[in-house]
Amino acid sequence: MSADQSVPAPPRRVRPPGVADRYRALLAAGSGTERVEFFSDAVFAIAMTLLVLDIRVPDVPDGGLGEALVDLTPKFFAYALSFAVIGINWASHHRKFRVITGFTRRLVQINLLLLLLVAFVPFPTAVLSEYGEVTEAVVLYAATVAAISAVQAWLWVAARRAGLLHPAVDRGVYRYLLRNSLVSAVVLAASIVIALLGQPLAAMYSWILIWPLSFLAHRAGGRRPADLEPAGD
């Protein structure tokens, strides 16, 4: 943590450089992010691919297979929904890491928290596909995805505070990516309230708002000249 020198922090007792500091300095020489990205990609990919295990082969007489497959529609919908959720978060992670130039121990920890939530997605997905419009199922799902979006935003803020963003990332670009994560987190948090008010179906429909709102946030980002100032200070 003492490596995050660009982060404003309360003053602390000065101590001579110790082993841990020298070790960090040694690592900083080749502080590529490849292995962390690779590891993260693997977790995203595995979580996405495990989703299919929740769709079980129906056990019916041969003549009833067509109908049984149609009855699986909520499973197919849940599969596609969560595949898209993880896929979009992977793409967002990908975009961030193309301009994050290094790593601190704290960033690795935040990233592990993100992966813990991503790898958890198959469970709320299975619950949602099984319990349809039950309030608790909708809340569990929305809370998981909202937490993922919030941790994505946290990772991005922490990377900037640690001074690890590529110098070409100006304030506008920084905010553009931050907004993308926050829009999802806010819509999903709102949907939890809607579900708890007894409207789980309306809560699920509200998730669709993420799409147009992200688009509006994106357009808004393109317009404001104030965003064009450098982000480095």
Next chain:
Amino acid sequence: MSADQSVPAPPRRVRPPGVADRYRALLAAGSGTERVEFFSDAVFAIAMTLLVLDIRVPDVPDGGLGEALVDLTPKFFAYALSFAVIGINWASHHRKFRVITGFTRRLVQINLLLLLLVAFVPFPTAVLSEYGEVTEAVVLYAATVAAISAVQAWLWVAARRAGLLHPAVDRGVYRYLLRNSLVSAVVLAASIVIALLGQPLAAMYSWILIWPLSFLAHRAGGRRPADLEPAGD
């Protein structure tokens, strides 16, 4: 999307470059495709390896194991078939990406759709191995693989329209790879019709045609001098 300058598109309102444009320009500097390829490879590999989970250990007295293993033949056949299907699609994806030089947001989206279909394959495989020659099982399987082939072709066409093909890919080479994907899509779509006409077994046999037809398409590609013109215009 505004980065796809080589794609002919309806004229749209000109607007000053915004944050999103600057972000894309920033990324374009190092727009390697490694992480997308890696992520795709992981999904292909996991989907292939999960196929084995559908072959359950038989629960019989010791003396009946031999017979029980023989009874699993449809499971073994389905495992090998889907392993080959995903493996061939991986090799095809691999070939395309060796000459795709970069990425747009749209290409990432098409690629995610491809991966969604690839990761879904274990389900129709399990249905086919359980319901043998039932029409719905054959249609579901053929539709999934046909969709994979069609999205492979779409990815390839979109990469060319975005101007992201290596300059050495001339028109003949471009069409050669496109034909490979289209032959599969057409044969599989035709097999869906055959199955729906009440001949699911004939539909399955028709899949074997993909092999000689791909070979013929390949030979045809090698003969026509018109194919030798550059593809870049």
Next chain:
Amino acid sequence: MSADQSVPAPPRRVRPPGVADRYRALLAAGSGTERVEFFSDAVFAIAMTLLVLDIRVPDVPDGGLGEALVDLTPKFFAYALSFAVIGINWASHHRKFRVITGFTRRLVQINLLLLLLVAFVPFPTAVLSEYGEVTEAVVLYAATVAAISAVQAWLWVAARRAGLLHPAVDRGVYRYLLRNSLVSAVVLAASIVIALLGQPLAAMYSWILIWPLSFLAHRAGGRRPADLEPAGD
């Protein structure tokens, strides 16, 4: 296949270079093996990690847990055995690919066949741990691992015939790696015969011979001066 110019083959009708040939020539420029290795590594790693799914949590009263865990010993043994089998084959694959400099379509196909067998290993492992010393279980397991060893040898022979071995690989080194794969294949094939003769337990014990025999083959390789001649002709 026409790219494998170093392979002696029956003469065939000469034809003008076609699209497929030009495509192969285009790819040959950057014919790195990274993506194939990566993809193979992923399949090896997933197959190894899926092995644990076969060890099910016992369903007993709290007081019986200790005994129930002891009863799982065959499962633990099978887990460790197959983890070692796949791990050793991964290391062998790794060693080969450090001196294989490129790829032909045929090599990719042989490699996919190898991966199909590796990804299949969890099934014979589960059967072996469930049916202990039943002949069919031992034969299925031995046949799978023997086939993996044989395809490893085939891959290595095919790479040399295609002229894709690093020039520093002389005949002695070539044979050294080939022997490693063949020793396993021969011992396992012999164990199938022993099992079919009604001695499944003796067959399983014979697998242990792979270790000392590999060591002897390795020492023998280090002695023969004839092995020191170049392998390239």
Next chain:
Amino acid sequence: MSADQSVPAPPRRVRPPGVADRYRALLAAGSGTERVEFFSDAVFAIAMTLLVLDIRVPDVPDGGLGEALVDLTPKFFAYALSFAVIGINWASHHRKFRVITGFTRRLVQINLLLLLLVAFVPFPTAVLSEYGEVTEAVVLYAATVAAISAVQAWLWVAARRAGLLHPAVDRGVYRYLLRNSLVSAVVLAASIVIALLGQPLAAMYSWILIWPLSFLAHRAGGRRPADLEPAGD
């Protein structure tokens, strides 16, 4: 093994360099650790992601879902615990391999043993979440994680003895990373004794001590000037 020339070993009969030695010398030229790291990362990532498969969707009437999810708390706790255990070990592996410059056959073997234990974690996790405070469940879990920590330490010691540490790793840095692995191993081994004395719950609470003790070990490492001498001799 004969490549580990920096390891003090009993004298052995001198023999002329054989094929195996030449092969090792050939490989030593490009003895990158990328593929081993990659493979290890994949196993870590898959083991972490498979943990979620142990959390099964409850089968209750719609109205009972909330309560059923609350009843799953031990499962959620076990998921997060093991995700953290594997994640921390991945980060530790990552740190070590950033300063390990090459590989011997022995290092690959130790690494495979580490991966065997990591891939096994989902099983003791499932047992612990099912059998709560049963002594055998706590012992199995602690023994698995203690073994992982011990093998991490072994890997690090073996890498140094083989002369494969980056020259900038001095004795203080070497001991700093070694202490990190040993603290966990010792606390977990002690917790096994506590559990066997009939206090499984106290044993589980003792695991929390790893955190402050690691921190103290880390601070201690930063203080002792004796640690600052080079580790290379």
